[in-house]
Amino acid sequence: MIQVDLIIINAGELLSLKGSHLPRIGKEMNDLGIIINGAVALSSGEIKAVGTTEAILDKYESDNVIDVEGKIVMPGFVDPHTHPVFYHTRENEFEMRILGKSYVEISQSGGGIRSSIAAVRKASEDQLFQLAKKRILKMITQGTTTLEAKSGYGLSTESELKMLRVIKRLDEELPIDIIPTFMGAHEFPNEYINNKDEYVRILKEEMMPQVIHDHLAEFCDIFTEDHVYGIELSRDILNRAKDLGFKIRMHVDEIKPLGGAELAAEMGAVSAEHLGAASDKGIQALKDKNVVAVLLPGTIFSLGMKNYARARDMIDRGVTVALATDYNPGSCNCDSMQFIITLATLQMKMTVAEAITASTVNAAYSLQRYNTGSIEPGKQGDILIMDMPSYRYLPYHFGSNNVDTVIKNGKIIYQSAPNISY
Ligand code: NIG
Numbered sequence: 001m002i003q004v005d006l007i008i009i010n011a012g013e014l015l016s017l018k019g020s021h022l023p024r025i026g027k028e029m030n031d032l033g034i035i036i037n038g039a040v041a042l043s044s045g046e047i048k049a050v051g052t053t054e055a056i057l058d059k060y061e062s063d064n065v066i067d068v069e070g071k072i073v074m075p076g077f078v079d080p081h082t083h084p085v086f087y088h089t090r091e092n093e094f095e096m097r098i099l100g101k102s103y104v105e106i107s108q109s110g111g112g113i114r115s116s117i118a119a120v121r122k123a124s125e126d127q128l129f130q131l132a133k134k135r136i137l138k139m140i141t142q143g144t145t146t147l148e149a150k151s152g153y154g155l156s157t158e159s160e161l162k163m164l165r166v167i168k169r170l171d172e173e174l175p176i177d178i179i180p181t182f183m184g185a186h187e188f189p190n191e192y193i194n195n196k197d198e199y200v201r202i203l204k205e206e207m208m209p210q211v212i213h214d215h216l217a218e219f220c221d222i223f224t225e226d227h228v229y230g231i232e233l234s235r236d237i238l239n240r241a242k243d244l245g246f247k248i249r250m251h252v253d254e255i256k257p258l259g260g261a262e263l264a265a266e267m268g269a270v271s272a273e274h275l276g277a278a279s280d281k282g283i284q285a286l287k288d289k290n291v292v293a294v295l296l297p298g299t300i301f302s303l304g305m306k307n308y309a310r311a312r313d314m315i316d317r318g319v320t321v322a323l324a325t326d327y328n329p330g331s332c333n334c335d336s337m338q339f340i341i342t343l344a345t346l347q348m349k350m351t352v353a354e355a356i357t358a359s360t361v362n363a364a365y366s367l368q369r370y371n372t373g374s375i376e377p378g379k380q381g382d383i384l385i386m387d388m389p390s391y392r393y394l395p396y397h398f399g400s401n402n403v404d405t406v407i408k409n410g411k412i413i414y415q416s417a418p419n420i421s422y
């Protein structure tokens with residue numbers, strides 16, 4: 001018998017998501033690699049073996065066996081698009097939208113991203129760290145085991161670097177993996193609103209080289225939209241980012257069909273995100289250039305809009321589709337990948353299996369993390385035990401947390417504990 005650190009047995013369904021080390025496209029997205037009465041053996045933080053409970057217990061033993069008694073075992077969620085470092089929340093804007101103002105109107109009348117800047121600039125690094133830590137711990141309780149996090153509420157060299165150092169510390173001190181993205185091109189700060197060229201110069205000549213020098217971000221992102229960075233300006237900024245060695249992610253075609261998806265393809269971006277207004281040509285370009293479409297239905301929901309991304313067209317054309325929360329203080333204060341899966345199924349007509357694939361293995365590959373997102377030998381032990389009778393239950397039971405246990409690198413980092421006394 002082989003001794004291991006942990007064995008999980010008796011999963012009603014174990015969603016292994018096994019497959020090639022390539023993103024899942026088209027019909028592959030419906031294949032969750034389900035093992036009925038499944039089990040998994042883990043050692044040194046890694047997955048050693050996956051199979052039926054009988055097969056695993058035949059070969060492996062451990063002092064630490066978790067009998068999940070029919071619950072669902074699946075990979076941890078990977079959330080590949082979030083903005084978790086900010087100072088104050090903006091629930092006032094949520095209500096303004098209910099009363100009829102649009103996101104762009106609010107942003108042009110002094111709200112929006114720019115209203116988050118002053119407080120972030122004033123806050124200490126430790127204050128920002130403590131606030132973001134609390135938010136991310138809540139994400140963990142909802143099953144997120146890998147997270148991308150963007151800067152973009154500092155918009156000065158000093159404050160953008162401060163945000164990125166906070167993200168680095170979050171990665172070091174919290175038990176999940178947090179991947180940093182530089183987003184100095186999120187907006188224009190007030191002091192450069194009439195001198196945008198100078199802000200672009202600072203971005204290209206001061207911020208970006210410093211971020212690279214300090215190894216503070218792997219990706220560079222930009223908000224390519226009519227009211228912020230247009231196509232020409234985005235191309236110019238991203239060319240500089242690429243020259244410096246950044247990999248590219250982009251916020252594109254969220255509100256208007258500007259040709260952002262086409263630009264993402266032209267730039268060789270790793271991902272194009274939002275895409276509610278993407279054109280047919282843009283969708284085809286994503287397919288042709290292997291750009292991952294990261295869809296953010298929570299944002300459309302929270303903005304009270306109707307233009308959910310055309311996930312069906314994308315999947316049918318063979319575009320790699322991933323899902324993310326877009327957690328941020330303005331357009332989408334949603335920290336639950338489970339709720340995003342509910343929206344993806346109901347509003348974008350993704351099947352439950354497609355939405356799970358998009359929230360695990362495809363989301364991991366959109367971050368170029370090939371060591372998580374599925375339960376396969378050699379991968380990190382990033383696993384959820386879900387209190388559900390079948391995987392199809394996940395979006396059906398919405399507005400509730402179906403997570404029973406979160407395991408990261410083979411260690412339990414969260415266990416739900418109903419503590420109501422009666
Ligand atoms: O993805 N689009 C840009 N960034 C966020 C909004 C950030 C904010 O409103 O503070 C988004 O929707």
Ligand code: FE
Nearest residue numbers: 081083251326
């Ligand atoms: Fe965003």
